[in-house]
Amino acid sequence: MSVSDADIAFAREIFAGLGPLSHRKMMGGLCLYRDGTIFAILSADGSIWLKGAGDAAAHMVAEGWERWTYTRKDGKETSMPYWRLPDAALDDPALACSLARDAISAL
Helix, strand or coil, X not given: CCCCHHHHHHHHHHCHHHCCCEEEEECCEEEEEECCEEEEEECCCCCEEEECXXXXXXXXHHCCCCEEEEECCCCCXXXXXXXXXXXXXXXXXXXXXXXXXXXXXXX
């Protein structure tokens, strides 16, 4: 399963307020870049995950955002530094951009 053109267009639309973005398909998903830095991943299921570091990651944890985890072949669960964009931000491009700006500033 790969990311759909409609999902790519949606992600670019909600983050349009960030200015010029680029993207690259990777492992069934899509990485979103601003000024050459990955700030978000669009998953094949259409979910959007912001990269978290520093204060932005602490905010994501404090707010209870879902963290991207997966189970490795050896059975261990591994967490990645990405958190699912809250549903409220999916309906509010200004909020999505604000959250993304916070995430980008911490990278």
